[in-house]
Amino acid sequence: MGTASSKKHTKDLSRRNFLKGAAATAAGIASVGLIGCNSAKPQSSKQEAWDTEAEIVIIGLGAAGLAAAIAAKKEGAQSVLCLESAPEEFAGGNTRVSGDMLMIPDDVSSGVTYQTTLNDSYEVPSEYMQAWAEGVCGNMAWLTEELGYDLQPGTAAAPEFPGLPGSDKIKTYYVDGICGFSSLWLPFMDTAAELGVEIMYETRATELIFDTTTKEVFGVLAGDKRIKASKGVIMACGGFENDPDLLQNYFPGIGCPNPFYNGSPYNVGDGIRMAQKIGADLWHMNSIAASAICGRTLSPDSRSAGFLNLSSKDYIYINNEGERFMCEETKSLARHGKLKDKGIWPLLTVPTPSHVIFGSAAFNEKFLFGSIDYMGWSIIAEPGPATNQALVDAGVLVKADTLAELARKIEHNADAITATVDRYNSMVAQGKDEDFGRGESVYDNYFFSAEKASGTSDVTTYSNTKTEVLKAFPLVPIEGPFYAMEVALGLLNTQGGAKRNGESQVLDIDGSVIPRLYSAGEFGSIYAYMYNGGGNISEAVSTGRIAGIGCAKLDPWDA
Structure with missing residues (x-):
């Protein structure tokens, strides 16, 4: 990792024509046209004038947002618009600066067993866990067969917690075998450009425009622009690791209120506030990577x-x-x-x-x-x-x-x-x-209690033996x-956000689906406690894909 050859490959990747795609994007945005001008205050009426529109509006340009955009386009959506709060040079959220590693289990059953163990007592509904496992396992075929990417096995975190039930089926992968260097994000950008996905940079979404009675979502407010979404909105807006107020409330490190960040400084919890205003349920707000x-x-x-x-x-x-x-x-x-x-x-x-x-x-x-x-x-x-x-x-x-x-x-x-x-x-x-x-040498089994993890006294399926984890020096x-x-x-990132079901639809505090609103990625992740390296990127791809397909199948509300 980080070899001269990989750096060369990365330079080649960075020369890909996604910048040309960005230029085409600007023209595409212009072709959409200004439907009209209005005050910046959100309105519940469908009849208000809009500044621009698309069938599907996606908030965020990381792996989750791009996967959603690509999947929606391939599902037949005519117009998909991504809103990115950062300027173009800093776009891409945490994915852009991550290891770009994908955790993909060999089979769904092992994925469910393994992640259920890692969640420990922080339980996730079984139907949601099943959907998560099916989604991340489905990434292999979608990325390689549908998109034509070359996924090569990784050695890191494969698995991260060996010995736990299901861990022998946990694998990790890199696009083109490259760890980091935006190796997934760059080809995603290429594919999105080829499919005609539109992007508005330096466009920070802060409000959902919705019916105050039914909660049906009509669009997004970004600055002074009212952006119409005739089929739906997908929130792939990342976490809150760079918002001091939210960290004060949710960061679980007692006596440690000012952590540093390794990811994007543009993750400031906008999605959390938008979700709260529409009455969405929140979950896993205390889960931090x-x-x-x-x-x-x-x-x-x-x-x-x-x-x-x-x-x-x-x-x-x-x-x-x-x-x-x-x-x-x-x-x-x-x-x-x-x-x-x-x-x-x-x-x-x-x-x-x-x-x-x-x-x-x-x-x-x-x-x-x-x-x-x-x-x-x-x-x-x-x-x-x-x-x-x-x-x-x-x-x-x-x-x-x-x-x-x-x-x-x-x-x-x-x-x-x-x-x-x-x-x-x-x-x-x-x-x-x-x-x-x-x-001094440090000995530990280092993992979870074998008996607790399996729920039985029979621990023959994996080891609970203490080993030397740090050598003396x-x-x-x-x-x-x-x-x-x-x-x-x-x-690295926060995991909390709007609670979603297995179809990536956002749920309100009563457990009901909020019409035309989806979420993807670390904004409302399934990870409630622990997770395997590459799990966030893989979940971003799977939930983005599911959200994009589901949203594309909807009939427009203005039909």
Whole structure:
């Protein structure tokens, strides 16, 4: 992954004519014409004038939105319009900057069994789980046979939780065998352009236009534009990982209210508010997919973060009281930011604020963010500094000759930091970390309880044996000059949103279908607790496909 050959392939991909398609899109939007002008206030009447229209309006241009657009077009929809809040250069949501990996089980039954186990006690109705499994399994034929993409097996997360029931049938795939580099998003854009999908960039949808009595959806309000959807609206608008207010309410990390983000900064929870205004039910709002401990990449004020990886061992993490709060190596055991503790999988606790403190060996050895070069907003969309010295120059990384000076620069208690580093170095000299056992082997079964997962005392179907998950290594002292960087849990995406049924139709709080309204992707995901890597992208493709086909089959409300 991230090889020179894959980068070359990516450059070839990026030269594909989706930009030409975008130009054609602009002409297509112009050809739609302005139906009329009106105030920006949503109206429930079908008779109001519209600024533009399409049979199907899709909010979002990630995998979910593009899959919906492509499927709708292939189902016979004459006009499909995607609304993208970002400018064209930053379009694509989290898919654009993800690993673009698809988790596709070998069979539906195994997929249901495996994901039901991962959801643990956070149950999802069986009919919805069945529909999810059928959808993600159906991605293989749709992507390869219908769209002609070349899916090649991946090695990561295949499966992510081996040993669980159904895990032997869990596989992952990459388009053209390329991990990241927008390897799914780019061909999706090509296909959408070829099919004549229209795109409006820098068009942020904030309201649904609907009948206040029946809730039937007629269109979308975006800025001052009233956009008509004669067949329906598909909400593929992503999550809320970049909205401070929603994070305050739903982010489950107690004492960690300010996580960083690895994905698109344009995911600000617009879909949540639109869903609430129409009376949609919400689910899985506390389900979060994260990476691990991340550092700022662009500036001291930006929440855009990179995947921190110090190859040398002369570093520690300190919390807001200047004390170590974890064995630094256990972060590598996190599964999408969740770390097993007492038999459950809470999000990794990274107090606000926390810092990594390290010495000259770590600074001189490798670039702090050099371990992953194929995904993440700060890699694909908006690259930051590329060397450790450049991080210092940007003010992201702080350097000092003494710990007291370092503490002053990061506005921390000098006595506390000095005492913490001195204690750590003294334990290094003794060869034993008495506080967290760093450097010692770690043994665990690492997965769920076998008996709990299977619901029986018969555990012969998979192993519950503890194994060595971290190998022992010698401790290394922290020596000056000293460096510090603020760190936090990096969010990949949120899973919560409008509750949907197996046909990707949005449900209201009474469980009834809201007419002509669909959702897809991480906005209302099936994942209530844990999930396998590639599951979000695969679900985005399947739910988008299902929503696009279903919406295309509707009769227009203005027929």
